[in-house]
Amino acid sequence: MRNVLLLPLLFLSLSCQAHDETDRRLISTNGYGEVTVPADTAILDLSVRATRKSGQEAKRDVDDRVNAFIDQLKTMSISQDNLVASSIRIYPRYEHTNSNRLFSGYEAIRQLTVTLKDMTQLTEVMDQALAQRLEGIDNVRYENREMPKHIQAAHLLAISDSKSKAEALAKAYGAELGPVVRIDYHRNTPPAGDIMKASGMETMMVRSSSTARPGTYLPDEITYSDNIQVSFDLIISP
Template sequence: MRRVRLAPLIALALLGSVGAARAEEKPGADEGRILVVGRARAEVVPDFASVEIGVEARGASPAAALDGASAAAKAILALAGEFKVPEADLRTSAVTLQPVTRSTRQADGSFAEKPDGYRASNTVRLRLADMARLGELMRRALDGGANRIDGVGFGLRDPEAAEAAMRSAAMKDARAQAERLAEAAGVTLGRVVSIQSPASASAPPMALAAPAPMRAKRGGAPVPLAAGTIETGADVAATFAIAP
């Protein structure tokens, strides 16, 4: 579902690509101007979910710790295949191995750090188009040996397209504002003199979902998740000439 606060979006050739865009012509000396800033906002349903699933394992030797983490990581990768996650949406994000120590009390009452084996971790990041199954995937990953879940989030595969649509809507809003101002002033709105998007030098808005880090615990049911919507928008500064 998508809610747009403006009229239906229109294509605008002047906007060009989804990067910062500017079109400008030098007006005649006798032309007045009307400068407006058009705005558009919309809430878009995300089309993928992302999550990092990992495992931490302990071992008496480096090899034992790493083998334990690797076995669980292989199970996560196999599980991703069952959920039809394409290879492009699946990657190893971190592999770590480090010695572990523990504090022991000495005869004189002081404490000293003593070696206590090794700890290894292996983390996989994946994107899932079938967001309704994310909770099930997380639950089954835990059953397969995973013991850490981080960075749960939702996003758009093509945020630039959403931004371009908002720019078109923002330009339509700018023209509507200019027409109302011209009517109120008793003048005739003329040609477009310049278009700038974004309206200021700041970075354009990004259509991103805020991540929701979490620590996984074993349980008997899929993890409940709600994708919500992603707010995206654009601002366009437009200058119109006042017709003679």
């Protein structure tokens, strides 16, 4: 008999709980935070390729050009710690004519990344890359060395903004802000800072003229942003 009585009581408890959740007064806000800082680092992505009759010849060609470029970076006091040149790809190339596939040689490709803490060196590094026949200036990115600090600052601003909005809305409607009920948060992806996709610069004959004025590259400021959605209990005085 006791089990028979417990079952209706359980259903009554669940029904009351669902009713309370339906009548619960909530206020939801979206907080936004943004921090804008100047760029202090330039990251240059380069590539070099060569097609030769043998894979060994193609590899030797790109290796010689990369080594010459690295030697030039040393004369500019750019540390090897700020250079990544660890990969190489070699694969056969074919030409297709009249439905025939003819072997044309092996292509070797190396990719490099140079990180410049002194951004005034950017133009000179690109000129040296072209002079050493690293024809692929693939991308230039700008970053700030204190990125984690700025991301955290934007995050705290977003939290503060969500609270301020919720408190202002509650006050405007003659209510008070209760405890947090729900937080929805997905961290924003840090900005890539890409400012140049220079596939059109892959021209072997490009050279810097000694009488030409050097190019000037002025990076935009970098903006780190974050947002958060929060739901609070809304307390209404009787």
